[in-house]
Amino acid sequence: MAWTRDDMAARAAKELRDGFYVNLGIGIPTLVANMIPEGMTVTLQSENGMLGMGPFPFEGEEDADLINAGKQTITDLPQTSYFSSADSFGMIRGGHINLSILGGMEVAENGDLANWMVPGKMVKGMGGAMDLVAGVKRVVVVMDHCDRSGASKVKKACSLPLTGKGVVDLLITDLGVFEIDKQAGRAALIELARGVTLDEITAKTEASFSVALR
């Protein structure tokens, strides 16, 4: 069973709070934009220089001067503001964004995150990911629990080069949810995905973790 991509995005959406300013990464995190609860005001930041990101444009109304950090054409909203990349990352680095939801390749039990390069493969660059995980108040990673070979991506220690050291607050996988105490460097399993047993997730997790199911 386990969770689908939409389920994982829906679980991530539960981290939203009224009035939050949020940065969403590419992939599953982008889906969260469509799952903001009715009546809740959430403002989306795009790190290329925009606060208040709107939906995709209607066909024929694309504007080459208006894209998000994933280089997709988007629209603005009545409350939108534009600013430079320096101001945008001042906002991020200065801790003004409440929540960053992004993808991962590996997360370690101490909150280390790897999501930007695989040695030996072409490196495309980290973009804004290192700044986001270093600067945003609360960092949520959404990723598959295991890679295609079945190996755990939830690690004792990351084997891939890090994006940030001790930066992940919450990890959502297709099998469950872990809360990470970055100070203590420890992970706790707080939720199981639909149809997933504690035995299954334990077997598929390299990291050590305590169990504190809610």
Place this chain on the structure above:
Amino acid sequence: MAWTRDDMAARAAKELRDGFYVNLGIGIPTLVANMIPEGMTVTLQSENGMLGMGPFPFEGEEDADLINAGKQTITDLPQTSYFSSADSFGMIRGGHINLSILGGMEVAENGDLANWMVPGKMVKGMGGAMDLVAGVKRVVVVMDHCDRSGASKVKKACSLPLTGKGVVDLLITDLGVFEIDKQAGRAALIELARGVTLDEITAKTEASFSVALR
């Protein structure tokens, strides 16, 4: 004889070049604004956040939101731009201003400048002076050669706390003009004021200097 305040400002105005961006300090330097040669474009910066400073307003047209760094009411011009203090001093510190003309209490032969405090007297603060002398490409100081007791303000070494170390390029006093080689730490007398003799200026100057009259 020697130079009047207007003479000194007129001499300072000779340092202007077409297309220059210039910051003028309080006192004699302010007079330079009225001495920009016909046909020359000089843009005045005010460090509180304005480029393109206009003249004083007509009576009754003062705007409390529009003052210069001396807190005088002023006006803007068609080319004016406003910006924050951080952006203004980015402009100054980053070396984008061509010329700063400001007053001094003491200048030493190596280009040291003191103009912000006298020990034992109330300290009002340095305002933007330290940033200007540290950041602007060319720094011209205009001041009286001697204090009221007749003591030289052109020193071997400043006795007052410094505003900047090795920062003055040109010193204009009521008795003459000195060019300072900041790298070598040496001053050269390049002009005598009207009616001033080499003997007189030598007698009234504590600093050592070479003579290279033009």
Place this chain on the structure above:
Amino acid sequence: MSHKVFKDAAAALEGLTFDGMTVMSGGFGLCGIPENLIRALRDSNARELTVIGNNVGCDHHGMWLVLANNQIKKVLASYVGENKILEQRFMSGEIEIEFNPQGTLAERIRAGGAGIPAFYTRTGYGTKVAEGKETRQFNGEWYVMETGLVADLSLVKAWKADAEGNLVYRKTARNFNPMIATAGKVTVVEVEEIVPVGSFDPDQIHTPGIFVDRIVVGAHFDKHIERRTTRPRTENA
């Protein structure tokens, strides 16, 4: 109306002030100061304040009111002239003043708001300002290390706001306000007018709403002018 908009300056500071806190306030001289919020800060009677700003008001105006009410313990500023009470208390040692070069102060506040704990500047090298600070060379030139500044409370004056907290400043009243808006744990803004969301051109917002926690329309603006300088109408210009 948004939850960010408050009915008056006292309400906008409600629950935010406490003894020993650090308060930043925008303005250059009396130009662009949050005068209504400053009066509310005085009325809050919070004491032992550390106040950060380019100036500390001048006689009978602006932050002078808080100073005269004996609420200030320490000041970080670049210029404190035209302020007799401050002079007296500084000379008598009752108030501590840390003088900062104006550009260094502006950059320290910007750094604080942008998550930069320290930076290097040539400003002040070889002067009293550098005493006790790390100095080092880059490319053969000497620089001084300066640290970022943040505050428990930032008081900002803008011209207009919308209910999202987007701000626009006017002329040289902008000065320190945009950086101070970013450097407060809580940022409260007073404006002359609140306009409907969508009124601003999104390319032309000086401070995005993310930095603003509370907004109030100032009840009364003195906008006292320190040096009224004019030219005669007969002059050709």
Place this chain on the structure above:
Amino acid sequence: MSHKVFKDAAAALEGLTFDGMTVMSGGFGLCGIPENLIRALRDSNARELTVIGNNVGCDHHGMWLVLANNQIKKVLASYVGENKILEQRFMSGEIEIEFNPQGTLAERIRAGGAGIPAFYTRTGYGTKVAEGKETRQFNGEWYVMETGLVADLSLVKAWKADAEGNLVYRKTARNFNPMIATAGKVTVVEVEEIVPVGSFDPDQIHTPGIFVDRIVVGAHFDKHIERRTTRPRTENA
């Protein structure tokens, strides 16, 4: 017309390009790139360039043209995907790439333009990015020292300019352009339109003219869109 305005992109770069120089270019992906000036840079045939920017174009567009013409030796960027030639030359060791976190890159350029030789950031601490760099603690947290960046030549895309060089950008085409405008020994700007001096509201100028040396109206704008994403018109939104 001001001495800052040039007749075409080639004229605007005349005398400014040389082998081994450092060139900064604005843009995020292909959004807000100075595409006319980039074509003129290609035609200049200046070689052994170090290019600084968030990206280095993408296949057949933007700085890719300069890359494909074998003019680039080294790149400082945050993301270089969608660029096959760059991938090949990087993997083969022909081109050096220094990867910078996007915010660190933006801040390094801002610092360069603002006379700040170095600053500290939490970004990249404990990662490859921090290798060989000074790290230190402030208030119990670890930070990495990053240095300011300047360039021999900055190429900027703005929406509109006046003849004084005052600039206004449009939407997310602003991105790296404002900082890059401040960090060039010489800054050349291409715009879609030159408006008369006095047309801009002085409160609403993004880049003051002091930073701009030369201006040209771009002859042709592709404005290629990398990822055209739309929603159907039937949808309610």
